Amino acid sequence: DAGVTQSPTHLIKTRGQQVTLRCSPKSGHDTVSWYQQALGQGPQFIFQYYEEEERQRGNFPDRFSGHQFPNYSSELNVNALLLGDSALYLCASSLRSQAYEQYFGPGTRLTVT
Amino acid sequence: DAKTTQPTSMDCAEGRAANLPCNHSTISGNEYVYWYRQIHSQGPQYIIHGLKNNETNEMASLIITEDRKSSTLILPHATLRDTAVYYCIVTRGGADGLTFGKGTHLIIQP
Numbered sequence: 001d002a003g004v005t006q007s008p009t010h011l012i013k014t015r016g017q018q019v020t021l022r023c024s025p026k027s028g029h030d031t032v033s034w035y036q037q038a039l040g041q042g043p044q045f046i047f048q049y050y051e052e053e054e055r056q057r058g059n060f061p062d063r064f065s066g067h068q069f070p071n072y073s074s075e076l077n078v079n080a081l082l083l084g085d086s087a088l089y090l091c092a093s094s095l096r097s098q099a100y101e102q103y104f105g106p107g108t109r110l111t112v113t
Numbered sequence: 114d115a116k117t118t119q120p121t122s123m124d125c126a127e128g129r130a131a132n133l134p135c136n137h138s139t140i141s142g143n144e145y146v147y148w149y150r151q152i153h154s155q156g157p158q159y160i161i162h163g164l165k166n167n168e169t170n171e172m173a174s175l176i177i178t179e180d181r182k183s184s185t186l187i188l189p190h191a192t193l194r195d196t197a198v199y200y201c202i203v204t205r206g207g208a209d210g211l212t213f214g215k216g217t218h219l220i221i222q223p
Contacts, residue, residue: 004156033210042200042213043157056210090156092211100147100204102211104156 004093004105012111013081021076021108025093032074033102034066035090043090049074050096078110086112117201122218131188133217135201138182144205146177148186150197151216157200160186191221 005024013019025032031050035043045058049068068074072093078085088109092102118136125131137146147162161168161175163184168175174187188195200216 035210035213040215042198042215043211045210045212048210058210092156099209100145100162101159102157104158106154106156 004091004103006089006091006105006108008108009106010109010111012113014113015081015083017081018077018079019081019110021078021089021091021110023074023076023091023093023105025072025074025091026103029093029095029103030072031094031096031099032068032072033092033094034074034076035092035104036060036085037088037090037107039087046076081112083112086110117203117214119199119201119214119217121215122220124220124222125188125191127193127221127223128190131191131195131219131221133186133188133199133201133219134183135186136183137201137203140181140203141205144203146175146181146184147202147204147211148173148175149200149202149211149213150195151200152194152197157213160199191219193221193223195219196221 004026007022033048034046037043046060047054048056052068063079065077088107090107091105094102145162148160149157151157161173163175177184198216198218200213
């Protein structure tokens, strides 16, 4: 049973560029959440997708957007990258009915130069 | 969501019980206490959760005080692989995103 997978593992972008990160949820899960983790900090909630719609959103600007596909996989898009967007981006999947038990992927390390 | 307070770091000897405290004095009646941990270079891992009763699973035990203003996560026989950052999270649960603080860095000493 595959766990949560994310791609790419690492990414280097230049300020002002756009980036797309991808996530495949654990088999059987229907809900995907995205988190940003800066160095030395705990993960910060970006948003959550269920039934291909954004259901909850944390305190992140509109430069952060997402999508969920019919197969429950998800993408996180960040436009107009800032140096402060450098972080580990974590995807977590869960069942809608058991959203407290989230399974996290290994993350994508984004560096903005 | 209620705010939580955890010690920045703790040490524990291998084979001993590790007791990680968490204060959540502003917790509401419908809020749960969740614990996650994050081993270096990995995503967080769910450990256990509870509302007001003590809970136990294969990984740990969760003791919640009667007034629910604090809780303790207990790892009964700590191993070196339990070295990680442990996060105490209080939330209504359901579809809410999780709010992580800085957690407690638990170091298991050989």
